[in-house]
Amino acid sequence: MSENAKTYSAREIVLSLFPATDAALVPGPEPYRFEATPEGLRVHRDGAELVLLAAVSSAGRASTQLLCDLCQRSAPRPYLQVFRAEVPGSKGRRYRYVTLCRDTRGCEARRRGEDGPVEALLSRVLGR
Ligand SMILES: [Zn+2]
Known part of the structure; x- marks a missing residue:
């Protein structure tokens, strides 16, 4: 094999x-799986990688409140991470941005294992 x-x-x-x-x-x-890698966050399901979310370095005031696109929790910047995903077919010229909790377990617990928020995020990132 x-x-x-x-x-x-x-x-x-x-x-x-x-x-x-x-x-x-x-x-x-x-269920959808989120795997942290050196490049960022890989989202996969049933053995297929759906999208790679590349971490964007943080800039700006730490007190700024951000909102998680998956669980809708808002928290100061240090608790959330901004990611970008390349728009399919754009050859690296267009990106879509999402903000997610750094605490992936807590984020998943707030979503209560529901697929809807992840599917909405994927449709936004992949434009489908
Ligand atoms: Zn979250």
Whole structure:
């Protein structure tokens, strides 16, 4: 087996091998995962990377309140991080910006595991 072997989720296996399975019996998609990397934050689900959010260095007064685009918490600048994502097809000429909590666990708890805020963020960043 090669090191780059793709892994498949239970959902993908059921849908590809048993496409006629009743929708109620098909396993739901995995939750979105946020992975901190040296470049920033990778958002992925079911083994596919959806977007790389590059951290933007902080500038301005530390007392400025920012709002998290995922959980809607507002807090002073040191508690949040601004990220940028390249607009697909722009070849590095256009970016969209999002602000997220540095405390990713607390942010996830405030979202209560709901997918809606992450999907809204992805549609904003990816323009779809
Ligand atoms: Zn948050």
